[in-house]
Amino acid sequence: MERQDHIKMHSYPGMVAVVGVHTEDGVNFMAAGWHSYLSMEPAMYGVAVGRERYTYHQLKDAGRFTINFLPWEHADSIQFSGTTSGYTIDKGERMDWYSSDSTLPLLKGAYLAYECDLKQMVPTGDHEWVVGEIRTFHYEENFFAQNGLPDFKKLNIPLYLGRSTYLKLDETTEKLAINEPKPDKKS
Numbered sequence: 001m002e003r004q005d006h007i008k009m010h011s012y013p014g015m016v017a018v019v020g021v022h023t024e025d026g027v028n029f030m031a032a033g034w035h036s037y038l039s040m041e042p043a044m045y046g047v048a049v050g051r052e053r054y055t056y057h058q059l060k061d062a063g064r065f066t067i068n069f070l071p072w073e074h075a076d077s078i079q080f081s082g083t084t085s086g087y088t089i090d091k092g093e094r095m096d097w098y099s100s101d102s103t104l105p106l107l108k109g110a111y112l113a114y115e116c117d118l119k120q121m122v123p124t125g126d127h128e129w130v131v132g133e134i135r136t137f138h139y140e141e142n143f144f145a146q147n148g149l150p151d152f153k154k155l156n157i158p159l160y161l162g163r164s165t166y167l168k169l170d171e172t173t174e175k176l177a178i179n180e181p182k183p184d185k186k187s
Contacts, residue, residue, distance in 0.1 A: 013159035013167055016078050019047055019130075020066035020098065020105040021058040027092025027105045030055040031082025033160050034127070035067065043134035045114055048127040054086030059118060059130055067114040067132070068107040071143075072156035075166050077107070083164070111155055112139045 017035040021028050034048035045067055049056045059065055070078055077097055084091065092098065098105045106113050116132025143155040150157065152171040159167040 012162045015069065015157060016082070016160045017047060018068040018070060018078060018081050018107060018110075019049070019055055019059075020068055020107065021055060021062050021064070022092075022105050023058050023061045025058065025061075026086075026090050027098060028055055028058050028086040029068075029081040029091050029098070029105070029107070030086075031078050038131065044119065044131060045116060045134055046129050046131045048124065049130050050127050056128065058086070060121070063118045064104055065116050065118065065130070065132060066104045066106055067116060068110040069112045070107060070109055070158070071111055072158045072166075072168050072170070074107075074109050075158040077109075078158060078160075078166075079164060106138060110138070110140075111143045111150075113137065 011034065014033060016031050016033050019030045019032055030049070030053060032047045032049065036046050038044040038046045047067065049059065074097075081091065092105070097108045099108050104115050106115075114132075114134045115136045115138075116134050118130065119133050120131040122129040122131065143151055145151045152169070152173070157169040159169050161167055
């Protein structure tokens with residue numbers, strides 16, 4: 001393998017989460033490609049946020065945030081929230097696609113959203129890993145099958161490739177279910 005000066009970041013394609021936060025300065029949303037479920041008990045979710053981002057400072061002030069997952073039909077909103085800055089644009093005023101019915105800003109059209117309390121911010125190089133405990137969640141039941149997996153006849157998920165490019169995950173995507181024995185808890 002040839003050594004190169006620049007490390008190839010291989011984390012895409014992947015789902016993009018949209019972080020929502022509300023402070024006295026207003027409502028802001030930020031698309032994040034680096035995020036993960038962290039724990040089942042307690043339920044925790046993490047997202048990487050650059051320290052120079054407006055959202056980073058709002059998260060520190062608010063201590064609470066949302067994680068929103070939007071379907072394919074809202075890929076342009078995901079892109080907008082990730083390519084505009086809250087320093088220069090009030091996304092809460094410019095985007096009429098959020099609901100203030102909950103205590104935190106939830107995106108209208110989200111098929112799944114978590115309301116989180118900020119638990120920890122862990123320095124990780126040029127980003128902070130923001131860890132939140134999920135207090136409640138919202139989901140569109142008709143987008144999920146009885147087994148809890150997405151129903152791709154009803155839900156199309158945008159997968160981010162990088163460079164403002166998305167793939168559509170839908171019922172035409174080839175699936176493979178591998179029936180292997182479940183690992184024991186010691187694995």
